[in-house]
Amino acid sequence: MATLDRLAPPPSVLRREGLAWRPRRAIAAALALATAIALLQVVQSSGQANVGQKLQRLEQERTQLAAQNRELEAEVAALSSLDRVERAAKERLGMVPARKVEYLSVTVEAPSDPLLPRPIIRPAAAPAPGDEPWWRSLIKALPFP
Amino acid sequence: MSRSGRRLTWRVALLALVLLAAAGGLVARLAYVQVVHHDRYLAAAQEEHLERRLVRSARGAILDRNGFPLATSIDVYDLYVDRRAWREPGAAQAVATALAPHLQQDADALHSRFLDNAGGPIELIDAGLEFAAGQEIEKLGLAGVVLAGATERVYPEGDLASGVLGFLGREHTGLAGVEADLEDVLGGVPGAIYFERDGGGNPIAFGSARAEPGRPGADVRLTIDRYIQRLVENELDKQIKDHKATGGTIIVMEPKTGAILAMASRPSFRLSQLSLDSPQLDLYRNRAVTDLYEPGSVLKVITMATAIDLDLVNPNTTYYDAGVVEKGGYTFKNWDFSTNGVTTMTQLLQKSLNTGAIWLSDQIGATRLYDSIRRFGFGESTHSGLGGEAAGLLRTNKDSGWYPADLATNSYGQGIAATPLQLITAISSVINGGKLMRPYIVQQTSGPDGTRVFEPVVVRQAVSEQTSRTMVEMMNAVVDGVPYHRAQVKGYHVGGKTGTTLVSIPTGYALDSTLASFVGFAPVEDPAFIMLVKIDQPQDDPLGGIVAAPVFGRLAPQILNYLNIPPARQLGQTP
Numbered sequence: 001m002a003t004l005d006r007l008a009p010p011p012s013v014l015r016r017e018g019l020a021w022r023p024r025r026a027i028a029a030a031l032a033l034a035t036a037i038a039l040l041q042v043v044q045s046s047g048q049a050n051v052g053q054k055l056q057r058l059e060q061e062r063t064q065l066a067a068q069n070r071e072l073e074a075e076v077a078a079l080s081s082l083d084r085v086e087r088a089a090k091e092r093l094g095m096v097p098a099r100k101v102e103y104l105s106v107t108v109e110a111p112s113d114p115l116l117p118r119p120i121i122r123p124a125a126a127p128a129p130g131d132e133p134w135w136r137s138l139i140k141a142l143p144f145p
Numbered sequence: 146m147s148r149s150g151r152r153l154t155w156r157v158a159l160l161a162l163v164l165l166a167a168a169g170g171l172v173a174r175l176a177y178v179q180v181v182h183h184d185r186y187l188a189a190a191q192e193e194h195l196e197r198r199l200v201r202s203a204r205g206a207i208l209d210r211n212g213f214p215l216a217t218s219i220d221v222y223d224l225y226v227d228r229r230a231w232r233e234p235g236a237a238q239a240v241a242t243a244l245a246p247h248l249q250q251d252a253d254a255l256h257s258r259f260l261d262n263a264g265g266p267i268e269l270i271d272a273g274l275e276f277a278a279g280q281e282i283e284k285l286g287l288a289g290v291v292l293a294g295a296t297e298r299v300y301p302e303g304d305l306a307s308g309v310l311g312f313l314g315r316e317h318t319g320l321a322g323v324e325a326d327l328e329d330v331l332g333g334v335p336g337a338i339y340f341e342r343d344g345g346g347n348p349i350a351f352g353s354a355r356a357e358p359g360r361p362g363a364d365v366r367l368t369i370d371r372y373i374q375r376l377v378e379n380e381l382d383k384q385i386k387d388h389k390a391t392g393g394t395i396i397v398m399e400p401k402t403g404a405i406l407a408m409a410s411r412p413s414f415r416l417s418q419l420s421l422d423s424p425q426l427d428l429y430r431n432r433a434v435t436d437l438y439e440p441g442s443v444l445k446v447i448t449m450a451t452a453i454d455l456d457l458v459n460p461n462t463t464y465y466d467a468g469v470v471e472k473g474g475y476t477f478k479n480w481d482f483s484t485n486g487v488t489t490m491t492q493l494l495q496k497s498l499n500t501g502a503i504w505l506s507d508q509i510g511a512t513r514l515y516d517s518i519r520r521f522g523f524g525e526s527t528h529s530g531l532g533g534e535a536a537g538l539l540r541t542n543k544d545s546g547w548y549p550a551d552l553a554t555n556s557y558g559q560g561i562a563a564t565p566l567q568l569i570t571a572i573s574s575v576i577n578g579g580k581l582m583r584p585y586i587v588q589q590t591s592g593p594d595g596t597r598v599f600e601p602v603v604v605r606q607a608v609s610e611q612t613s614r615t616m617v618e619m620m621n622a623v624v625d626g627v628p629y630h631r632a633q634v635k636g637y638h639v640g641g642k643t644g645t646t647l648v649s650i651p652t653g654y655a656l657d658s659t660l661a662s663f664v665g666f667a668p669v670e671d672p673a674f675i676m677l678v679k680i681d682q683p684q685d686d687p688l689g690g691i692v693a694a695p696v697f698g699r700l701a702p703q704i705l706n707y708l709n710i711p712p713a714r715q716l717g718q719t720p
Contacts, residue, residue, distance in 0.1 A: 067220035067276050070203070077214040077301035082375050101702070103636065103712050 196342040202333035204296060205362035207310060207323060209371040210406075210588060214301050216310050216324070222279030223293045224248070224271040228262050230289030240287050244270075247278050273297050300416050306374050308413040308431050309367075309531075309586070315421060321429045323365065323586070326532045330590050333362035363592025368404035368585060373397055376703055377407040384696050385411055388683035394433045394565045395696065397704065400573040400666060400675045402601035403582030405529075408433050408566075435533040437562035438679070441646030441689070442480070442497045443572065443664050444558030449494060450575050450616050451517035452505045454608040460491045460619055464504045473550030477503055480645065494623050497643065499557045506556035514552065515541035520607045521571040522581055523563055529584040531566075538562040558644060569677040571607075572664045575616045576640065576672050579608040621669045632665050632694040634701045636712030640672075641665025641697065643689035648682060658682040663693035667701050673708055676700065 078084070089095040178186055206217035224244075231237045237259040245252035248271055258270070272295070274282075279292050298313050311322015318332060319325035336359030377395045385393050397407040410432035414425060430436075452458045468484030470477045479485075479499050485492070493501035506514055518524070524539035539561055540547050554560040563571075566584055574581040583602040590597045608616075620640030624632045632641050644662040647654035661683055666675040678693040686692055705712075 064280065066203075070217070071219045071276060074214070074217050074219050074299050074301060077217065078299075080213070081302050082305075082371060083303055101706060 194341050195339050198338050198340075200294075200336040200338055200356075200359060201296065201317060202335050202359035203361040204298070204317065204333065205331040205364045205590075205592060207331070208364060208366045209369050209374075210367060210404075211370065212366065213371050215306055215367070215369070215371065216298055216300050218296045218298055220276045221295050221297045222274040222276065222282075223269060223295045224274050224279070224282065225267055225269050225291040225293065226259060227289045227291055228259065228266045228268075231259075236288060240289060243285055243287055244282065244290065247282050248274070267291075302371055302375075304415040304417050305371060305378065306369055306409070307416045308410050308433075309369060309408050310416070311429075312414075312416060312419055322431065322532070323367070326530060327365055327587065327590075330592070331362045331365060333592070334360040336360075360593050363590045363594070365587055366589040366591070368399075368406065368588045369408065370406045372707055373704055374407040374409065376700055378409045380696055380700050381409050381411060384680055384692070388680060388685050388692050390680045390683045390692075392432070392681040394677070394679045395700075396433055396565055396569050396677045397700075398569055398573060398584060398675050400577040400672050401582075403570065403573065403584045404588065404601070405566075405584055405586045406674060408586070410436075410565075430533055431531060433565045434527075434529065434531045435535055435564070437535055437537060437564060438660050439559050439561060439646045439649060440563055440568050441558040441644035441660070441662065442499075442502075443568060443642050443644035443662060444561065445494060445497065445502045445556070446572055446575055446616065446620065446642050446664075447518060447521055448502050448505050448509070448514065448556045449490065449619065450608050450612055451514055452490075452509055453615055454517070454612040455509060455513065457508045458490050458505070460489065460615060460622075462490050463487050464493070464501060466498055466500050468500065470500045470503045470553070472503060472553040473548050475550045475553070477553055491619050491622050491626070494619055494642065495627055502557040503553045506552050511542040511549075511552045514556065515539070515543075517607075518555075518561070520581070520605060521574060522567055522604065522607075523561065523571065527564075527566055527570050527584050529566060529586060531586060534566070535564050537564060537567055559646060562649075565677050565679055569664060569675060572642075572666075572677075573675050574607040575613060576620065576666055576675065577613065578610045579606050579613040581605050581607045617669055617672075620666075624665065625669075630694065631690060632663060632697045632701075634667060634698060634705070637667050637701070637705060637710075638669035638713050639665055639667040639697075639701060640669050641694070643694055645687060645689045659687040661687060661689040661692035663689050663697050665694070665697040665701065667705060668710060668713055670713055673710055674704055676704075 204218045207215045209215055226240070228237070231240070238256050241256035241259055242252045244250075245255050248255070255270075262268075274292075282290065283292055296317060298317075300310075307322075309322055311319055311324040311326075313324055314320045319328040324331065337357040339355045339357070377397060381393050381395050384390070392411045394410045395407065396405065396409075398405050408431070412428055413432070414428040449458075464487075466479070466483075466485040466488045468479060468482065477499055480497065483496070483498075485496060485498065488496070488498065488501060490501075492498075493505075509517070518539060519541075524537050526534045526536045528534075540551060542552070551560055570582065570584050581604040583604050585599055585601070588599055617640060620642060621638055624630045624639050624641045632639060642664055644660075644664070646660050646662075647656060648658045648660060649655075660679060660681055662677065662679040664675065664677045666672040676697055678696040680692045680696075683692045
């Protein structure tokens with residue numbers, strides 16, 4: 001192995017050859033890097049545009065759904081209005097206003113609330129603290145602006 | 146180069162100095178603009194290039210006490226046409242043909258309208274277009290057709306509680322009623338869209354844009370119960386028609402809390418017939434809180450409660466009714482010119498004797514009586530939160546222009562003016578344990594900022610609990626103790642007091658027209674509601690006992706039934 005070592009060029013020579021200025025390689029590397037950066041930016045911009053468009057579409061969809069929801073709520077309210085209920089009771093079911101009210105004593109307690117359909121619009125229930133996913137809590141805990 | 150060529154002459158030096166100064170000035174100005182006032186100029190530039198458009202936030206709904214919507218908003222579109230976009234012949238016809246089925250209009254009529262540009266190039270064609278129809282039109286992408294998002298107020302219960310709810314103006318802001326009183330809560334905060342615009346003010350494609358979200362309005366839950374409100378309005382309309390009256394008011398309230406369950410006044414406007422083009426301002430006010438009237442004999446309840454609270458009398462105390470009383474140079478008689486001799490306090494209320502009220506006022510004294518009347522809330526606003534509420538008129542012995550005869554008339558409810566809401570609030574305190582409650586109509590608001598619940602507020606203790614219990618018994622005797630009283634309700638013990646007063650006019654009183662009223666409550670054992678009925682200027686009969694009390698008699702059983710309050714006694718028994 002000692003013979004082979006003697007035939008080999010000294011390490012300092014090898015190092016000099018490795019670091020020798022090769023303009024073509026350097027230019028190619030720079031071009032490759034620039035292309036990669038440009039491509040990355042294009043991909044990023046394209047992705048951002050796609051996400052933006054999707055977001056816009058979803059926002060429009062949400063607006064439409066909210067509008068439809070409000071319209072449906074108003075429709076339900078109109079259908080359950082007292083005038084309509086009375087009309088339906090009289091015309092469709094042939095009912096008449098009670099002329100005589102009879103009271104019967106029963107052992108069951110009277111309901112505490114008036115006997116009415118459930119309210120149509122109820123306030124949205126606030127999410128319980130335990131319902132939040134762990135990652136959202138983590139993001140909130142980080143000192144980001 | 147010669148010496149003279151290199152020499153710096155004074156002319157060159159001056160020129161260099163001027164140029165240097167000019168350059169320095171420019172640099173200084175640049176620094177002033179770009180550095181010192183950077184923010185100001187940036188804002189000015191942005192204002193020049195950026196357009197800001199407000200986006201109206203969704204308006205909150207108004208619900209009844211059980212959560213049923215009385216007023217809510219839906220999304221609609223306003224459709225405009227911009228005729229400048231139709232440069233080619235036949236463009237207007239094509240747009241008219243495409244739009245006609247969506248607008249449910251005749252295409253030719255629409256085309257004729259498009260050709261008539263007397264109103265300018267841009268015209269509103271359809272306001273309040275249904276949301277679905279607007280979406281379909283938007284998909285068509287018609288040239289010169291502009292759809293602007295808008296909202297429309299809808300009233301699922303029709304005209305119910307019109308006077309309380311009020312209405313919105315063209316800008317979708319409240320102009321009357323709860324809509325106006327709670328504009329800040331219902332209206333929310335509008336959002337804004339910022340975008341880069343060209344010289345014509347149109348958005349630049351691919352320009353920068355930013356949206357600032359608004360805050361939607363909160364839903365307002367009233368204390369009004371739609372069922373009771375409907376009963377009340379139907380009955381009020383019927384009674385006004387039957388007696389050819391000029392108007393009237395009914396209020397139903399929870400005496401323990403001050404929550405207003407129903408409130409109706411006539412004349413008033415109807416939401417379905419409302420026209421902003423021809424406003425009828427006289428109909429828009431809520432007369433139950435804005436209009437004053439002399440309560441008449443209903444006020445004898447206050448005089449009696451004061452005397453009992455001061456321990457001057459009890460229900461069995463007697464006085465001698467001679468039928469006539471002289472006070473301050475004036476002669477006072479009973480409303481029916483009767484003479485009753487020895488009369489108890491309960492009989493005084495049952496027969497509603499003016500001479501008895503005057504006798505009580507003598508026992509109490511002017512200062513103590515007026516102090517008590519004030520404690521019951523007369524002469525000051527109830528602070529219910531309803532717009533335009535009047536404070537009432539009360540002249541006491543400490544005011545100038547007061548005469549001793551005023552004490553006599555005030556004791557039976559003349560010469561003193563109050564709103565119907567003030568009166569029912571005062572009588573509530575007589576029967577609820579003596580607590581003067583603040584009347585309220587909003588029980589809860591629910592919005593993005595959370596839920597706010599309005600609790601009952603005790604203003605002050607007007608009389609003692611013992612006095613209140615005694616008064617409940619006496620007022621029960623006024624109704625159930627008088628045979629064939631028209632406010633009686635089968636199966637229930639009820640209490641109340643009638644009132645009949647002449648209509649005051651600038652020159653005194655109109656002797657041929659009255660305000661007939663009744664304030665009653667039920668059941669006596671634990672009052673669930675108190676009701677004030679006032680019928681203005683009935684043409685066939687002037688008395689509260691004939692015109693107003695029957696309204697209570699018809700409404701009370703229905704309300705008690707609705708509130709699931711069982712009868713106190715078996716039917717068929719005498720009261």
